[in-house]
Amino acid sequence: MSDQPQTTRISAQAHSGRDERIVFLVMAALLVAAPLAVYPFFLMQGLCIALFACAFNLLIGYVGLLSFGHAMFLGSAAYVGAHAAKVWGLDPGLAILAGAGSSTLLGVVTGALAIRRQGIYFAMITLALAQMIYFFSLEAPFTHGEDGIQSVPQGMFLHLLDLSNQTVLYYFVLAVFLFGFLVIYRTINSPFGDILKAIRENEPRAISLGYRVDQYKLAAFVLSAALAGLAGATKAIFAQNASLSDVHFSTSGEVVLMTLLGGMGTIYGPVLGAFIIVAMQQYLGQYLGQWVTVIQGAIFIAVVLLFRRGIVGEIAHYFKRSL
């Protein structure tokens, strides 16, 4: 599949499991050892955003749907998770579930609307719906407007793990990330995932084969929303806040950038892209200020013009492997 000259579609490489499994073990090992060398807060930020990007990639990379409003799932789950932990005093695990549950519901409603149109219209609809959620978050009382929800307690997970301990917290976040990642990996490599790819490649043919493509699209959309919410609620617990920037349009744009840069339709691309962009913000943000936006825009233009497969996609293409 990767050898075909046709590159007009956003398409993934064919799958051969072995390389992917080796890369997974390397990635997991690196992440387990990473706190020895890298500041854990940065790593946790990277993991949550990476899960967010993987969830986004499930739609663009495997169904061909470009959502320009994914921040609504990250942000709404962050708000609900933060509210559940702080005001209701729920166990952090339950708070995260509440957050992911709310974004799942939001995914059902917005997904049912958005899949009624395709392509660029889908992008505009998701953007508009996300903007609606943004204005709602700005005005709803429980989100505290401009202040956001601050000093969310990290709490004791299942009365066993003290998440206020930085090391415990890191491995908790890592476990959430790996769980989400494996759910996506399993989905892509299932018969369900094959039908999603069939829809991406040729929707009329999938319809003619008897598949109810709208149901498949909606299922993928809801799964993506749920996992984006899992990332958002986990972020609210570890970073101890939920704010308007989580639902802001720029967050929706950034997740598109990360996935594009890493490689749309690759499994590891979004993870790499997320860590690159988060590192750029964390370590260069203070020197660059507003230039970060300009650089992000320039990366968009460069990737679209020069290496549409993204970093991981180009590497995989060069070695004729799937990653």
Added chain:
Amino acid sequence: MLGISSQQLFQQLLVGLINGSFYALLSLGLAVIFGMLNIVNFAHGALYMVGAFCAYFLLNELGLNYWFALILSPLIVGAFGALLEQLLLKRLAGLDPLYSLLLTFGLALVIEGLFQNFFGSSGLPYAIPKELGGGRNLGFMFLPNYRAWVIVFSAVICFSTWFLIEKTRLGAYLRAATENPTLVRAFGVNVPRMITLTYAFGIGLAALAGVLAAPIYQVRPGMGADIISVVFAVVVIGGMGSILGSIVTGFALGVIEGLTKVFYPEASNTVVFVIMAIVLLIRPAGLFGRTA
């Protein structure tokens, strides 16, 4: 009437019509570009902002007043648009239209980031031209002359564009090239140049909206990003297939937004998106759309 003074009602109606003018001009430009290039120009809001800044520079650097800006700014920004099409968008012909969406999104980030760097996020004032200062009392409300001008002028521009595309020979070529570019090329029409000029024209409309907006809102780097999501919703509601549709939808939604500010202010930011959701449920192709 419901404790709302007619004064307030007409004021908000006027604000709604003003916003509607900008929605109409912007969604019209998007529709024209979409028709010819089959892309959604995400940089539309950014170029609307550049149009306003262009008027500001013309006044403060070159001393050229509003009336010059009204002609020069769309020409300058339109020429910049033609350059973007030649240098960047042209290379994406034949690819999935999502790539051009991503490219124009990147362009919007670069342009808005640059202006943010040099001008901060606060607004720069742009005075109302003295010929249009003041206003008149209509008995039931006070109508500032400049606002009346914006509404009338936008409507004239919108309907001239409609006339140009739907009723003239040039428009017929354009529509034919939209349907079948290869065949129109075979008849000796320079389709690539037509594509470039169409993009420049759509961008010119955005810049024109920016000049009109400059005296009403301040000239701000963020002004485009604020309006673009509403304009996208307008485009989804109207359907991009129809020129007249995008004009009518633009004005109508501006008015509805204005009325919402009177009767239920909490929802005024979101009403357009709610209407979009309802339209998607009832008529997924949009009110004036031809196919889904």
